[in-house]
Amino acid sequence: MKFEGTDTYVATEDLMVAVNAAITLERPLLVKGEPGTGKTILAHEIAKSLGTPIIEWHVKSTTKAQQGLYEYDAVSRLRDSQLGDERVHDIGNYIRRGKMWDAFTADQRPVLLIDEIDKADIEFPNDLLLELDRMEFYVYETGEKIVAEQRPIVIITSNNEKELPDAFLRRCFFHYISFPDTDTMIEIIEVHYPGIQKALVHEALNAFFQLRDVPGVKKKPSTSELLDWIKLLMSEDIPPEALKSDNRKNLIPPLYGALIKNEQDVHLFERLAFLNRREEQ
Numbered sequence: 001m002k003f004e005g006t007d008t009y010v011a012t013e014d015l016m017v018a019v020n021a022a023i024t025l026e027r028p029l030l031v032k033g034e035p036g037t038g039k040t041i042l043a044h045e046i047a048k049s050l051g052t053p054i055i056e057w058h059v060k061s062t063t064k065a066q067q068g069l070y071e072y073d074a075v076s077r078l079r080d081s082q083l084g085d086e087r088v089h090d091i092g093n094y095i096r097r098g099k100m101w102d103a104f105t106a107d108q109r110p111v112l113l114i115d116e117i118d119k120a121d122i123e124f125p126n127d128l129l130l131e132l133d134r135m136e137f138y139v140y141e142t143g144e145k146i147v148a149e150q151r152p153i154v155i156i157t158s159n160n161e162k163e164l165p166d167a168f169l170r171r172c173f174f175h176y177i178s179f180p181d182t183d184t185m186i187e188i189i190e191v192h193y194p195g196i197q198k199a200l201v202h203e204a205l206n207a208f209f210q211l212r213d214v215p216g217v218k219k220k221p222s223t224s225e226l227l228d229w230i231k232l233l234m235s236e237d238i239p240p241e242a243l244k245s246d247n248r249k250n251l252i253p254p255l256y257g258a259l260i261k262n263e264q265d266v267h268l269f270e271r272l273a274f275l276n277r278r279e280e281q
Helices: 013-025 039-050 065-069 074-083 099-104 129-134 166-170 182-192 198-213 223-235 263-280
Strands: 029-033 054-058 070-072 095-097 111-115 136-139 144-147 153-158 173-177
Touching (some): 013 039, 013 153, 013 173, 039 111, 039 153, 065 070, 065 099, 099 111, 099 144, 129 136, 182 198, 182 223
Parallel strands (some): 029 153, 029 173
Antiparallel strands (some): 070 095, 136 144
8 A cells, every 4th residue: 555645635755755654664644734734634635545444533622532442321321221221231232432443343444534633631642552552442341352453544633732742652653744835835726726827826826925924923824725715816806916016005915814814913914014005105
C-alpha cells in the first residue's frame, strides 16, 4: 500500500514520504499544521488513494478515550431490568462499540482518523497508548478480548492547542504540514477550479498573502478560506484588476468576509488603510 496523492488533493513530496513511512512502520501518523491546511481531509484522501474504508473519530473537549473502545450502558440495563425485559440477561446488549473497535474488526484494513486529539483532556492520549501500541483491548464486562485483525492506518490530527505527552509522541510518526507556498497554492486552486483565469489567481494570491503578512493579524486566512474567496470572486465576476492593491480603496479586498473572520482584524485593516490614506495626502 503506497500513498501517491489523488486527483483532488495536492500532496507534497515530504507529505507522501511521511504517510508511506507511517504505513510501513505501522505507526500512527501524527499530523500538525495551521487550521485549514488539509489535515483532516488527508485521511479521506489516503483512504481514497488506497481504496480502503475510513472510520472517523472526531474528538471533543468532553471525549474520553474509553469511548473510542466501547461504552457500557448501565442506565439502559437498569431500566430494562425494572421493566422485565429479557435483553437484560445478556450484558452484551448494553455494550456500544467505539470507533477503534470498529477499526480493529473491519473486514478490510481501514484508515482510522482520530481528529483534533488536542481538544480532549491532557490524559486522553496517554489513555490510548496501550491500545494503539498493541492493537488490542479487553471488554471487562464480558471478558472479551478484541484484537485487531489487521492494523488500521491511523491518522491523528492536532492543532497544537495542547502539548502532547512524550510517551504518546514516541509511538507516532510525525509530520508538520507547512503552509503552502505560492506554487503549491496555484496547484491547489487549479485542482479545485480547473481552467480558472491565471490573472485572477495571480492577483488573488497577491492580496491573500498580503493579508497574511500584515503584522498583528489575529487569525491569518487559511487555504480553505482562500478557496471560498476565489469561488466568490468567480461567482460575482470580480475582475482581476479590482484585486490589485493600487486599485483598492483600502487594504481590505472585496468580499473580505471569506478571509477575515473577526472584528479585531477588520479594525486593524481599517486603521492601516486610514494611515495609508493620510500618508498619501
